[in-house]
Amino acid sequence: MTDTATLLEVRHITKRFPGVVALDDVSLAIEAGKVTALIGENGAGKSTLMKILSGVYPDFEGDIYYKGEAAKFAGPKDAQQQGVVIIHQELNLIPYLTITENIFLGRELVTQYGTMDKGRMRKRTQELLDRLKLKVNPDSQVFKLKVGQQQIVEIAKALLTDAELIIMDEPTSAITGAEVEVLFDIITDLKAQNKAIVYVSHKLDELFRIADHYVVLRDGKSIESGKMEGMTQDLLISKMVGRKIEVMRKIHDRGACERLLEVKNLNLKSRVKTGNVLSNISFNIGKGEIVGLFGLMGAGRTELLESVFGLHPAHSTGEVLIGGQPICCDSPARAIAAGLALVPEDRKKDGLVLGLGVKNNISLTTLEEMESLGTLSDAKECELADHYISELRIKTPSKEQQARNLSGGNQQKIVLAKWLATRPKVLLLDEPTRGIDINAKTEIYKLIIRLADEGLGILVVSSELPEILAVSDRILVMSEGRITGEFSASEASEDGILKAAIGASPKAVGGQTQ
Amino acid sequence: MPQDIHPIAGDKPAADRRPATADGQSLTLQSRFPIARFQSLIALFLLCLALSILSDKFLSFSNLWNVMRQISVNICISVGMTLIVLTAGIDLSVGSVLALCGAITAGLLKNGIEIPSQNLYIGFTVLGAILAGGLTGSALGAFNGWAITRFNVPPFVATLAMLTVARGLTMLWTGGFPISGLGDTFLFIGTGWFLGIPVPVWISIIVVALAVFLTEKTRIGRYIYAIGGNESASRLSGINVNKVKIIVYTIAGALAAVGGIMVTSRLDSAQPNAGISYELDSIAAVVIGGTSLSGGRGSILGTVQGAIIIGVLNNGLVLLNVSPFWQQVVKGLVILLAVIIDKSNGKGE
Numbered sequence: 128m129t130d131t132a133t134l135l136e137v138r139h140i141t142k143r144f145p146g147v148v149a150l151d152d153v154s155l156a157i158e159a160g161k162v163t164a165l166i167g168e169n170g171a172g173k174s175t176l177m178k179i180l181s182g183v184y185p186d187f188e189g190d191i192y193y194k195g196e197a198a199k200f201a202g203p204k205d206a207q208q209q210g211v212v213i214i215h216q217e218l219n220l221i222p223y224l225t226i227t228e229n230i231f232l233g234r235e236l237v238t239q240y241g242t243m244d245k246g247r248m249r250k251r252t253q254e255l256l257d258r259l260k261l262k263v264n265p266d267s268q269v270f271k272l273k274v275g276q277q278q279i280v281e282i283a284k285a286l287l288t289d290a291e292l293i294i295m296d297e298p299t300s301a302i303t304g305a306e307v308e309v310l311f312d313i314i315t316d317l318k319a320q321n322k323a324i325v326y327v328s329h330k331l332d333e334l335f336r337i338a339d340h341y342v343v344l345r346d347g348k349s350i351e352s353g354k355m356e357g358m359t360q361d362l363l364i365s366k367m368v369g370r371k372i373e374v375m376r377k378i379h380d381r382g383a384c385e386r387l388l389e390v391k392n393l394n395l396k397s398r399v400k401t402g403n404v405l406s407n408i409s410f411n412i413g414k415g416e417i418v419g420l421f422g423l424m425g426a427g428r429t430e431l432l433e434s435v436f437g438l439h440p441a442h443s444t445g446e447v448l449i450g451g452q453p454i455c456c457d458s459p460a461r462a463i464a465a466g467l468a469l470v471p472e473d474r475k476k477d478g479l480v481l482g483l484g485v486k487n488n489i490s491l492t493t494l495e496e497m498e499s500l501g502t503l504s505d506a507k508e509c510e511l512a513d514h515y516i517s518e519l520r521i522k523t524p525s526k527e528q529q530a531r532n533l534s535g536g537n538q539q540k541i542v543l544a545k546w547l548a549t550r551p552k553v554l555l556l557d558e559p560t561r562g563i564d565i566n567a568k569t570e571i572y573k574l575i576i577r578l579a580d581e582g583l584g585i586l587v588v589s590s591e592l593p594e595i596l597a598v599s600d601r602i603l604v605m606s607e608g609r610i611t612g613e614f615s616a617s618e619a620s621e622d623g624i625l626k627a628a629i630g631a632s633p634k635a636v637g638g639q640t641q
Numbered sequence: 642m643p644q645d646i647h648p649i650a651g652d653k654p655a656a657d658r659r660p661a662t663a664d665g666q667s668l669t670l671q672s673r674f675p676i677a678r679f680q681s682l683i684a685l686f687l688l689c690l691a692l693s694i695l696s697d698k699f700l701s702f703s704n705l706w707n708v709m710r711q712i713s714v715n716i717c718i719s720v721g722m723t724l725i726v727l728t729a730g731i732d733l734s735v736g737s738v739l740a741l742c743g744a745i746t747a748g749l750l751k752n753g754i755e756i757p758s759q760n761l762y763i764g765f766t767v768l769g770a771i772l773a774g775g776l777t778g779s780a781l782g783a784f785n786g787w788a789i790t791r792f793n794v795p796p797f798v799a800t801l802a803m804l805t806v807a808r809g810l811t812m813l814w815t816g817g818f819p820i821s822g823l824g825d826t827f828l829f830i831g832t833g834w835f836l837g838i839p840v841p842v843w844i845s846i847i848v849v850a851l852a853v854f855l856t857e858k859t860r861i862g863r864y865i866y867a868i869g870g871n872e873s874a875s876r877l878s879g880i881n882v883n884k885v886k887i888i889v890y891t892i893a894g895a896l897a898a899v900g901g902i903m904v905t906s907r908l909d910s911a912q913p914n915a916g917i918s919y920e921l922d923s924i925a926a927v928v929i930g931g932t933s934l935s936g937g938r939g940s941i942l943g944t945v946q947g948a949i950i951i952g953v954l955n956n957g958l959v960l961l962n963v964s965p966f967w968q969q970v971v972k973g974l975v976i977l978l979a980v981i982i983d984k985s986n987g988k989g990e
Binding site: 436438458459460462463464469471476477478479480481482483487491492494495497498501502503545549 | 858
């Protein structure tokens with residue numbers, strides 16, 4: 128079994144948690160100098176497998192063979208020392224430390240006197256950054272970097288330890304376009320240096336570009352593995368979900384219709400530097416219309432939604448009208464009252480109270496309606512929760528279950544539910560399918576389309592072009608705080624949209640400039 | 642206006658609403674009042690058992706009522722503290738606020754307000770003086786909340802400042818001397834009996850009942866948990882986070898005043914340095930009661946248990962003639978132990 132190229136082999140691993148078998152007799156082999164894609168829906172067991180490979184879970188049934196020998200990783204640090212490094216989806220950098228300090232955290236170089244050898248560390252960091260083509264100062268504090276740049280710092284951290292096996296968990300979930308290209312170049316370099324890479328992503332098109340092998344997990348079992356060559360996207364999806372699903376397509380093109388949301392000359396001043404984060408943004412959304420908003424990282428998409436929603440009252444100027452009525456958006460409460468709803472980009476940070484139950488999360492926006500005689504009515508809350516649990520098919524063992532215990536897709540549905548409960552006129556969705564599996568994505572697309580059919584105006588922000596193209600009636604493109612393009616569904620093409628997204632200032636590509 | 646159904650932007654057939662899964666209710670009881678709390682009940686029972694064996698005085702009625710009466714002050718303060726800690730805040734000023742409110746109540750009751758230049762004298766009834774004390778506490782609490790929300794001052798710092806300010810005001814008001822001799826009506830609050838139960842115990846029962854109602858049954862209560870669990874998500878959900886926080890700090894201030902009035906009445910004297918380090922006992926009760934200092938998790942009833950454990954422990958150590966110095970050491974270790982046990986039972990996260 129163990130030919131020379133196999134770096135790590137997993138044999139018959141089973142991992143049990145109370146009440147769940149997370150991994151069930153999983154076997155797979157990872158080759159040096161190759162990219163192995165680990166594919167599966169949320170809950171398929173990918174993260175458990177990654178945690179076993181990186182030493183987070185030292186106890187499991189089955190064996191790991193590493194470099195031809197039986198290996199045991201006692202903990203993440205042990206795995207790291209043996210050459211297995213994981214780059215988590217959520218970045219693990221300390222914001223107020225510099226790049227150098229982050230990269231050397233826990234393994235600082237010291238001089239002969241026992242003090243930190245800052246010069247040498249800085250030099251090593253500079254070398255790593257050069258190798259990764261990240262043109263920033265090693266002394267910059269990490270919080271000042273863009274997400275894409277932070278991702279590269281994480282990779283630099285992995286490279287410092289001379290890792291043999293690098294596990295990347297959704298490395299592109301927070302970056303877009305050109306930043307992805309930079310990442311792929313780096314991966315190609317790493318392959319050339321005979322490093323093994325395990326690449327976990329929901330974005331299948333990426334996998335086809337970068338991966339050599341694939342391993343499909345489903346319900347904790349390894350379903351199939353093989354070479355990427357010759358595979359098709361549909362085939363892969365059908366292996367993941369165990370059945371065929373059709374790719375989402377929008378049929379109807381909506382013409383001019385009643386304006387639901389109008390935004391006029393919206394400006395947002397930057398808090399950190401002079402100048403504007405948003406400049407002269409004007410657009411409108413019609414009744415029953417889905418408008419896609421595309422832009423690269425830092426284009427100001429999220430800031431736009433937040434400004435409309437009243438989160439930056441002190442710094443923004445401009446006019447927001449709903450149904451022709453100007454509204455004073457100086458707080459989320461006012462925005463909600465006017466009929467706006469914002470599903471935020473980061474559901475764990477801004478969308479959910481993870482420690483509260485499904486029911487209590489859903490009713491959080493409409494607690495006033497949940498009262499009878501001044502006290503909260505559990506019956507009303509249950510009714511509301513039951514309604515949305517069945518309506519949106521939220522998979523949860525009970526409506527009291529803490530939100531933190533649900534999968535990403537179901538969490539996102541809870542966030543949607545709590546906003547639909549406010550009966551909004553306009554729904555602002557910021558990356559509604561980020562980090563959720565393909566089945567849940569499809570469900571959310573269908574939901575978006577159904578809501579539009581029922582008369583809502585919907586603005587979908589996404590950094591995934593196929594997603595934008597799949598659901599939008601009209602597409603707006605932003606770059607550097609301005610709207611730089613507008614396409615109808617029929618005339619939209621990936622090329623045209625990307626050009627508009629990059630167009631305003633080509634130097635912004637890849638987030639390489641500070 | 643009935644708004645029981647929430648159609649998605651229009652109408653959906655009602656048949657779509659199926660009932661929840663069968664085990665839908667199974668977790669209800671655990672959600673706020675986790676099983677781990679039963680352990681503190683067991684610990685309390687064992688503590689009482691040990692004390693009743695080691696000391697023949699412990700189980701006497703007079704001692705038990707005495708313990709209860711002492712505990713009631715800490716319970717009142719700790720209820721307010723729990724609300725604050727649930728929002729991920731802290732209030733270090735309760736001890737000083739307690740002293741100031743007690744002093745103001747006592748001072749007004751005894752001396753009234755004299756304005757010689759106007760040749761004016763305002764006397765206070767017992768009720769009037771108590772109201773004035775309560776208002777003082779609420780105002781100081783509201784000030785805490787305002788400073789924290791308006792200027793983004795961390796609660797630790799804002800209430801630390803108030804700790805000093807309120808203590809200073811107490812000294813100014815009392816001139817550094819106790820205000821004693823407050824009259825029998827007033828003393829009823831701290832020393833009286835009603836239906837066979839000491840009045841302070843009644844007061845703490847009412848306070849606890851109201852607080853349980855607030856946290857479990859009202860919108861504000863839910864907001865408190867939500868804000869402590871995730872402030873950013875709560876704000877985005879349209880909750881007026883600042884308002885809720887100010888309300889919570891105001892309640893805590895008012896409850897500190899209740900405590901202050903009870904202490905003053907029990908001693909028939911407002912001591913200028915009453916309530917020193919009460920904030921620590923109160924935080925200890927909250928923590929032993931299983932409320933997470935990072936907010937969002939915990940319960941009023943847990944805190945009540947915590948306060949009782951501390952009270953019984955205090956009493957037991959005195960009965961056993963443990964030196965006051967050792968008492969502090971033991972108390973500290975118990976707090977640490979309680980939290981360690983709580984953590985190791987830590988259900989998941």
